[in-house]
Amino acid sequence: MIRTDRIFGVVVILVALAFIASAYNLPAGNMFDKLGPKVFPIIVGIGMAASAAAMIVRPDAEPDWPAMKSLAALVFATVVMIAYAYMLRPFGFLVPTAIVAAILSYQIDPKPARAALIGVGLSAGLYVVFKYALGLGLVALPRALMG
Known part of the structure; x- marks a missing residue:
């Protein structure tokens, strides 16, 4: 059973959701920067969640853990x-x-x-x-x- 990647993927999705939620607490942009500072962390969080979802759907073989x-x-x-x-x-x-x-x-x-x-x-x-x-x-x- 391939569990390691799936467990890690779920953890990363939870972290990504927390990252996205914390981005909404950033102040709004000014009139010169309509998007504000929220956009970049949200994009990073979406990328993290998408990568983690790919790990859950298509995990690698179970790794050999160190001693x-x-x-x-x-x-x-x-x-x-x-x-x-x-x-x-x-x-x-x-x-x-x-x-x-x-x-x-x-x-x-x-x-x-x-x-x-x-x-x-x-x-x-x-x-x-x-x-x-x-x-x-x-x-x-x-x-x-x-x-």
């Missing part, structure tokens, strides 16, 4: 990224990014010294790009340390 060890690694990486989102505000950008990049790097290639160097290097490099090249208002370190 439990791989799924556990994916869950762990997801938990680390969620924790990262919560660590950014109180601890600044550099420290949480270095820690998370090191953890994820270690998960890819379990060499502690290399993972630590990659974490620190990626943190510093991304900070420079985001802060100075893209002009984002990042806080480097915790505000308590910055004064």
Whole structure:
């Protein structure tokens, strides 16, 4: 029985309907833009729903799922990224990014010294790009340390 694509298709249709419904909460356009900002999300939602319906009607063969060890690694990486989102505000950008990049790097290639160097290097490099090249208002370190 081919269930995976059909279950995923139903989930995507529900997300697409929520996406379309949320688009109706956007403000109306002005006199220069008659369509307003609602149209693009609605078109994307319709495309999502149509693609999902195609998955339900014509599913592929049942896939070979990865081993439990791989799924556990994916869950762990997801938990680390969620924790990262919560660590950014109180601890600044550099420290949480270095820690998370090191953890994820270690998960890819379990060499502690290399993972630590990659974490620190990626943190510093991304900070420079985001802060100075893209002009984002990042806080480097915790505000308590910055004064």
